[in-house]
Amino acid sequence: MNIAVCIKRVPETAEAAVNIDSSEKHIIPDQLVFDINEADNYALEEALLLREKTEGDITLFTVGSKESDEVIKMGLAKGATRGVRITPENLDNLDAYAVAKLLAEQVKEGNFDLILTGCISSDVGNSQVGVTLAELLGIPHATLVIKMGIEDGFATVQRELEGGLLEELKIKLPALFTIQTGINEPRYASILGIKRAAQKELRVIENITAEGMKAEVVKMYYPPVGKMAEILEGGVEEVSGKLCEILKGKGLL
Amino acid sequence: MTKDIFVIVEHRRGEVRDITFELLTKGYELSRDRGKLLAVLLGFQNEKIIDKLKPFAETILNIDDERLKEFNAEYYQIVLSNLLQEKKPFITLLGQTAFGIDFAPSLSTAIDLPYSSDCLDLEIENDTVFTERQIYGGKINSRISLAENWGYLVSVRPGSIAPRDVELVAEVVDVSSPIKEDIDYRKFMQYVEAAKGEVDITQSEVVIGIGRGIKEDKNLSMMEDFAKSIGGVLACSRPVVDAGWLTKDRQVGSSGKTVKPKLYIAVGISGAFQHVMGMKGADTIVAINKDPNAPIFTVANYGIVGDLLQVIPKLNEKITELKGA
Structure with missing residues (x-):
């Protein structure tokens, strides 16, 4: 079984300050640490686990700048077969549809049985590329997959709905699934894997221009300061005391 | 038109x-x-x-x-x-x-x-x-x-x-349905209910939610002690379940449970909207986070900007004192 995994390099912003540049259309990347998008890392792991059970190749695809080679190489070190990085000239102005179109052009050549992506990217969070790609390839899909099994040309998957409810679907391959975090335990690359990755194929598609964008960022701005918590000031001792007094006053202790 | x-x-x-x-x-x-x-x-x-x-x-x-x-x-x-x-x-x-x-x-x-x-x-x-x-x-x-x-x-x-x-x-x-043939390439099979856990976090008046900021599973016992001394149950945001530190029935948020306790204390939770969906109905919300820009502070009533590894033990000490008095 041949598997394609689409991954993205994103900044880790959960605990970092994020600043907008002077164009007001991009953030300033300088102080940020980048890594593979969290959900994509689970998608990659799911491909690696499947490959342990069946023969076949894993091809990684990404649309991004040269720096994205880092996340491709990390995937190759974990055991993927080869990587493809797509870098159009107008990389800075893509929307989710254009990214899916760029991926489709390359992925359709590969004759894949299964295509996996993360269910959401932690940067712009459209949850749009995977399902758009499936439509462009003319194959069925399921999103938010939290359990997956393959048998006789069909996948049985569980999708996460709401309030803890799941639905089980049976989907004919080839198919595309967007993978939810928590489906597995992503591995780390081994030293040997990192050495081997240096020898693996990393194809670069450049000198192309993406077309068909339908959504444009007019501007980025900081969220308006609305309701804000009363921040307790002072050292650890003092704020702990203050909070206890507040909770006690409300009859919560 | x-x-x-x-x-x-x-x-x-x-x-x-x-x-x-x-x-x-x-x-x-x-x-x-x-x-x-x-x-x-x-x-x-x-x-x-x-x-x-x-x-x-x-x-x-x-x-x-x-x-x-x-x-x-x-x-x-x-x-x-x-x-x-x-x-x-x-x-x-x-x-x-x-x-x-x-x-x-x-x-x-x-x-x-x-x-x-x-x-x-x-x-x-x-x-x-x-x-x-x-x-x-x-x-x-x-x-x-x-x-x-x-x-x-x-x-x-x-x-x-x-x-x-x-x-x-x-x-x-x-409107008449345009569906002609049955589709065989995607079929709904069944609903699967989440497994029930040992405690029902929706029934507790005090819920302590922990998130990514917990960093390591060895910090869990500290949080369990804290939840116990304040008389609450331990719940969490998605990354804690993904890491396997707490079970899915403890997850608060759109794909987990919705809680409306009298007091919700969010510890090391940044405040992604998926989590906020599940706890914004709490009467009083306290957030403890080292990132002053964390969105959780826009949801909380009271906030402490600080390292949870220092704040929680101190808070625990004070609460134990108060309750003992």
């Missing part, structure tokens, strides 16, 4: 989901002076759902087909691509939920409609559609404009629009 607003009704197991009423509220506002507000209902034996929707829309387009009994993106795409191309609504609204996420991107691609997902709001200025989105974990907002077209698809984040009663009386129009 009138510019109608369509709202795709979201329902599961016979119940209309809250997002539908949020969308109908926004849809009503957008449709004034432009056109009509239509609720588009795909399902099977829809009478009960129609009764619930009637006061919120001017027209209900009712597509009744046994194959629409459970949600299936493939059937939805057949029905909606036919309907949208025929009726040409100006804006079609749907929810950024497990339901909308699964069919909107492919539908927009199939019929070539500009699509903006996970929007907090949308505006129309001189026939151009602008949407407001939250990116980078809620630390930045972005304003998006959609390319000119006859129609647009916009998915809206649950909880971003306060639903209002609009007191309409909808006319029900039956």
Whole structure:
């Protein structure tokens, strides 16, 4: 079984300050640490686990700048077969549809049985590329997959709905699934894997221009300061005391 | 030419989901002076759902087909691509939920409609559609404009629009289902309920939510001690479940449980909207986080900016003292 995994390099912003540049259309990347998008890392792991059970190749695809080679190489070190990085000239102005179109052009050549992506990217969070790609390839899909099994040309998957409810679907391959975090335990690359990755194929598609964008960022701005918590000031001792007094006053202790 | 607003009704197991009423509220506002507000209902034996929707829309387009009994993106795409191309609504609204996420991107691609997902709001200025989105974990907002077209698809984040009663009386129009053959490449098999855990976090008056900021599982016992001394139960955001530190039944948020305790203390939780959806109804919310820009502080009543590894033991000590006194 041949598997394609689409991954993205994103900044880790959960605990970092994020600043907008002077164009007001991009953030300033300088102080940020980048890594593979969290959900994509689970998608990659799911491909690696499947490959342990069946023969076949894993091809990684990404649309991004040269720096994205880092996340491709990390995937190759974990055991993927080869990587493809797509870098159009107008990389800075893509929307989710254009990214899916760029991926489709390359992925359709590969004759894949299964295509996996993360269910959401932690940067712009459209949850749009995977399902758009499936439509462009003319194959069925399921999103938010939290359990997956393959048998006789069909996948049985569980999708996460709401309030803890799941639905089980049976989907004919080839198919595309967007993978939810928590489906597995992503591995780390081994030293040997990192050495081997240096020898693996990393194809670069450049000198192309993406077309068909339908959504444009007019501007980025900081969220308006609305309701804000009363921040307790002072050292650890003092704020702990203050909070206890507040909770006690409300009859919560 | 009138510019109608369509709202795709979201329902599961016979119940209309809250997002539908949020969308109908926004849809009503957008449709004034432009056109009509239509609720588009795909399902099977829809009478009960129609009764619930009637006061919120001017027209209900009712597509009744046994194959629409459970949600299936493939059937939805057949029905909606036919309907949208025929009726040409100006804006079609749907929810950024497990339901909308699964069919909107492919539908927009199939019929070539500009699509903006996970929007907090949308505006129309001189026939151009602008949407407001939250990116980078809620630390930045972005304003998006959609390319000119006859129609647009916009998915809206649950909880971003306060639903209002609009007191309409909808006319029900039956639309025949365009589905011809059964689809064999995607089949709904069954619902699977989440496993029940040892405690029901929805029943506790005090809930301590822990998040990514816990860093290592060795810090769990400290949090358990804290929960115990304050008389609460331990709950968490998604990353804690993903890491295998707590079980799924402890997860608070849109894909987990919704809690409404008297006191919710969010410890090391940044405040992603998926989590906030599940706890914003608490009477009093306290957030402890080392990042002063964490969105959780916009949800909380009281905040402590600091390292939880220092704050929690001190807080625990003070509470134990107070309770002992």
